[in-house]
Amino acid sequence: MEYLSSDKIAIVDLATGDITEEELDEDLVLEKLGGAGITTSLYHRFEGEDPIVLGTGVLTGSLIPGAALSIMTAKSPLTGKLSHVPIVLAAGIEFKYSGFDYMVIKGASDKPVYLWIHDGIVDINDAADVWGKDVWAATDTIREFMGDDLIQVLGIGKAGEDQSPLATVCVNYWQGGDRLGFGTLFGKKNLKLIGIRGMGLLEIAEPEEFVEDCIELLSTIKASVGEKKGITQMAAALGAEDIGEWLDPLVHRHMACFNTPNPTNSFVFTDEDPARLEESDVAEPGFLLTDIYPLIVLKRLGLSAKDACTLLKDCAKYGIDAAAVADLSEKNRTTTPDDIRKSFPELKEPAQQPDTGVFSPWAWVGKPDAQSWQRRQAVSYILGIHPLFALTSSDLTEEKLLDMASLGTELELTQETLNEVIADVTGK
Amino acid sequence: MGIKIDGLLCTGCMACELACGYHRDDAFALLSSCIVPYRGREKKNYLGVILKEEDSLVAARPEGLEVNKIGEEQDPDKEADASAKPMLLRESCDLCEDMDEGPLCIKFCPVNAISMA
Numbered sequence: 001m002e003y004l005s006s007d008k009i010a011i012v013d014l015a016t017g018d019i020t021e022e023e024l025d026e027d028l029v030l031e032k033l034g035g036a037g038i039t040t041s042l043y044h045r046f047e048g049e050d051p052i053v054l055g056t057g058v059l060t061g062s063l064i065p066g067a068a069l070s071i072m073t074a075k076s077p078l079t080g081k082l083s084h085v086p087i088v089l090a091a092g093i094e095f096k097y098s099g100f101d102y103m104v105i106k107g108a109s110d111k112p113v114y115l116w117i118h119d120g121i122v123d124i125n126d127a128a129d130v131w132g133k134d135v136w137a138a139t140d141t142i143r144e145f146m147g148d149d150l151i152q153v154l155g156i157g158k159a160g161e162d163q164s165p166l167a168t169v170c171v172n173y174w175q176g177g178d179r180l181g182f183g184t185l186f187g188k189k190n191l192k193l194i195g196i197r198g199m200g201l202l203e204i205a206e207p208e209e210f211v212e213d214c215i216e217l218l219s220t221i222k223a224s225v226g227e228k229k230g231i232t233q234m235a236a237a238l239g240a241e242d243i244g245e246w247l248d249p250l251v252h253r254h255m256a257c258f259n260t261p262n263p264t265n266s267f268v269f270t271d272e273d274p275a276r277l278e279e280s281d282v283a284e285p286g287f288l289l290t291d292i293y294p295l296i297v298l299k300r301l302g303l304s305a306k307d308a309c310t311l312l313k314d315c316a317k318y319g320i321d322a323a324a325v326a327d328l329s330e331k332n333r334t335t336t337p338d339d340i341r342k343s344f345p346e347l348k349e350p351a352q353q354p355d356t357g358v359f360s361p362w363a364w365v366g367k368p369d370a371q372s373w374q375r376r377q378a379v380s381y382i383l384g385i386h387p388l389f390a391l392t393s394s395d396l397t398e399e400k401l402l403d404m405a406s407l408g409t410e411l412e413l414t415q416e417t418l419n420e421v422i423a424d425v426t427g428k
Numbered sequence: 429m430g431i432k433i434d435g436l437l438c439t440g441c442m443a444c445e446l447a448c449g450y451h452r453d454d455a456f457a458l459l460s461s462c463i464v465p466y467r468g469r470e471k472k473n474y475l476g477v478i479l480k481e482e483d484s485l486v487a488a489r490p491e492g493l494e495v496n497k498i499g500e501e502q503d504p505d506k507e508a509d510a511s512a513k514p515m516l517l518r519e520s521c522d523l524c525e526d527m528d529e530g531p532l533c534i535k536f537c538p539v540n541a542i543s544m545a
Contacts, residue, residue: 004456038506062456063536090442092465093505097458136471173471201457211450215535222538229439252473253490256441261538263439267473277436277491279474286473 001026003205003409004058006099006234009042010122012115013049014189015107017124024101030411034058034101036084036358036381037421039073042104043082049106050075054087054095054194055417058383058405058413061096061202061258065221066111066389066396068258071381072154076180077165084381084425085169085360086177088257089265089290091152092384095358099199109190114142114155118197127192134158134317135170136284142195155359156186156318159344163187166347168321174265174288175316177362179323179353181392205410213404220395221261229327230254230266235292237392239366243295247305255288260386261393265290268309287313292365297326307337318344321360327351357426363387378422430545431463431521431531435476435488437541440465444477444533444542445514451524451532459514462521463533463542482520 001024009022032038039055046053052074059067068215070092076083087095098170112127129145130138133370135157143151153172160167160183170176186192191294204210230251232244251313252274256263268274272285287309287312289295294315298308315322328347329340353361355370359377365388373391380387383401390396398418406413422428448461458464462480466487469475476489487494498516524531534542 061446063443063450065538093442098455109498149470184433199459201455201459203451203455207450211532212529215529218536218538253475254439255473256439256538259441259443259446261441263441269473277489280472281470284471288470288473310491 001029003203004062005101006120006200008100008120009102010100011104012122013107014105014109014113014124014191019122026411030315033382033413033417033421034421035071035384036378036425038102039071040082040425042102043073043365046104046106048296051104051106052182054103056096056101056290057382058409059401061093062408063211063259064404065218066386066393067259067384068092068260068386069380069384072182074185077184078181081358083180083358085180085182086387087154087363088386089171090258091154091171091196093258094152094196094198096297097200097409098196099200100393105191112190112192114192115194119199130192131161134319135319136173137210138193139172142193146195148197150197152196153193156183157317159183159318159320160187164320164348165350166321166324167319169318170319172314173290175312175322177360178323178364183319196416205406206407210404211409213407217395217400218261224283224395229263231264231289231292232266234264234388235365240292243299246299247295250305250309252286257386260389262389264388269307270306270309273350291322291362294322294326295304297330301330301335303337311337311340314341320344324351363391374426375422378426382421382425430481431479431533432543432545433477433479433488434541436490437539438475438477439539440467440475441538443538445534447532447536451527452519460518462518465539478515479519480515480518485515
């Protein structure tokens with residue numbers, strides 16, 4: 001595929017150490033569009049080897065507002081379903097620019113390894129220096145070893161290494177969107193982490209028209225969506241209960257995922273003055289909040305915002321799904337931060353999650369209409385749009401996104417195909 | 429006339445960086461941009477924007493602007509930003525002079541952190 005693509009699929013066999021590459025066939029894009037459409041197809045092709053498939057949308061990494069999303073597709077150990085989890089912050093686009101559109105990771109290594117993806121190359125490296133380290137220390141180690149602080153890391157902590165069913169794949173130091181036990185799959189494969197650096201280039205079929213349309217779309221979105229900033233305003237916009245009064249005093253700054261107009265994340269300072277502008281002298285002054293749901297539950301449990309955020313940081317270091325921890329703590333009536341922290345190794349049963357079909361419940365906030373929520377998630381996961389932002393921006397219509405995808409790729413990507421791919425991905 | 433940046437408003441979305449990269453390469457790429465959010469101090473959430481001008485490197489930090497003349501000796505005690513290292517090798521900001529739309533970083537900043545001075 002010539003445009004908005006690196007034209008490459010990698011197939012990584014952790015069992016043998018073999019890595020092969022294929023071109024991304026335009027016929028596959030015409031039939032399955034991209035993102036979850038193609039990762040689902042690749043999953044079925046390698047189903048017998050228990051693959052995890054990384055994938056990008058056609059629009060991922062472009063100037064379309066919200067074009068932040070890459071995804072991982074695998075069979076969730078929690079639900080038993082073929083499922084998809086989001087890769088956001090800057091990790092989604094670093095993968096898009098790494099030289100690959102898709103990557104199949106199959107088999108299991110007989111010793112701990114990590115993958116290093118960069119410049120159209122993927123290496124399988126010995127993970128002896130990072131295995132046993134928490135998520136933060138492992139991220140630091142890889143960045144220091146490679147000499148690049150901008151490397152994006154999809155990694156597991158002790159929970160994943162121990163194959164806890166609640167293990168999650170974190171992004172750098174933070175909770176990612178994996179609420180479906182993909183961290184457990186990393187552990188089963190002896191895969192500690194995936195380091196990604198994207199320094200590639202994506203050609204555009206009709207560059208001037210494409211970029212002009214992006215400017216117009218952003219202008220429309222800015223006028224209609226307004227300035228919803230940070231995790232508390234995003235929660236309110238999606239109909240969740242108000243956590244602003246509780247949390248906002250700790251907020252240092254709001255942070256956006258790549259090219260996402262409304263920042264959906266907030267960085268809180270728990271060990272530093274949140275109003276401080278200069279660089280903190282404290283090595284780890286706080287935590288980036290990326291997931292709304294656990295905050296709501298921990299507030300309901302009676303934790304202070306500071307205790308809740310510190311606990312969430314510890315969840316991320318341990319590599320355990322904070323939403324599940326919050327739910328199970330509420331169910332087990334474990335209400336002090338220390339007791340919750342001590343319970344991490346014992347938490348084995350899956351938490352009760354809403355039925356969000358094949359998509360991670362990460363973007364399930366408030367009480368959305370299930371059918372329209374799933375449709376919107378499907379569009380986001382197929383085309384590469386931030387799943388939370390997509391829920392708040394009705395200007396990103398399916399028609400507009402398909403027009404842009406067609407313009408950027410010079411392929412005729414139609415509504416009929418999108419409907420078919422959504423049916424294929426969701427099984428409906 | 430030049431570009432003015434409010435480092436405190438920046439949310440680190442990198443839209444300016446990609447827009448500038450497009451201006452340089454007529455494609456989507458990040459390596460040739462003369463404007464980049466510096467995001468190498470992630471754990472501290474210390475974030476601003478670096479802009480390469482013809483004779484200076486502008487760091488729009490949350491606490492204010494810092495302008496370093498290119499070629500002059502820098503404070504050896506100050507830690508360099510990882511994102512800033514390749515900036516000196518890149519072309520300087522030309523305000524997107526060949527583009528009808530004007531400076532694309534301004535057009536694409538969703539939080540109006542970038543404007544014309």
